[in-house]
Amino acid sequence: MSQDIDYGTLMHTAMRGLIQKVLTNVSENGLPGAHHFFITFDTRQDGVELADWLRERYPEEMTVVMQHWFENLDVGDNGFAITLNFGDAPEPLYIPYDAIKTFVDPSVEFGLRFESPEDEEEVATHIVEESIEVEETPVQQDADVVSLDSFRK
Template structure:
């Protein structure tokens, strides 16, 4: 006799993952509509090599698999498109303005450190290793500072762009 539970014929894990991903999308929609209240801010990690992810070529070259962005003080044009299953946002990297467009399915993590809230996700589709990168319109410009750890996701530091609190 086996102690192993029977395999479900219903996709509960997929449903639960979709529901949790929806929490992150709801938070992004709120921020797009109302702005970020108080000290709330988001760390959003996503697969840069996921089909449909659109980022400038210089960022794709620097972060070929995964990237984390911070939405706090300096971002613009945050738009959430549930029909297209993606969001887009404007950010600056080393003083160069960029628009990133990210499918919800590419998300790997969402955190709001102020609220001590975080979620981790598995990308919904297989990663296309041969995915074409976006041409680099900013060749020769300095890259954002980030601590590189081989094989680990990298966090882009936006400290240089933050206003100092007095």
């Protein structure tokens, strides 16, 4: 009986656990130094909670910034709740970890990117198309062969 180890899923779980630990630390101690986060998430993901006007404005994905002003950061096992300011209007959000596409802390040049199955299919399609193009590229038949002996002293 042969079973494969799903390294992709294991890495995503570990990276999401890292995000949870970072956010837990921030909820307990605040943002240290110049740290701040850009978090891009899929607004269509099950469990995402945001105001209707935000969902209409960002029907597929949204990037939020945790930096100068945020409130009510509540970090859980499956996601986090936070209140952010949108044009002087505080709005509560709930973002499941599974909805996160990127998590970036530009102050230390750290970032995580989560590939979705659609992204992986797109990359695979691109690789297949490239390999087809390479195979169709004509090979030059009249290449000169040079002996390395002519360069030796």
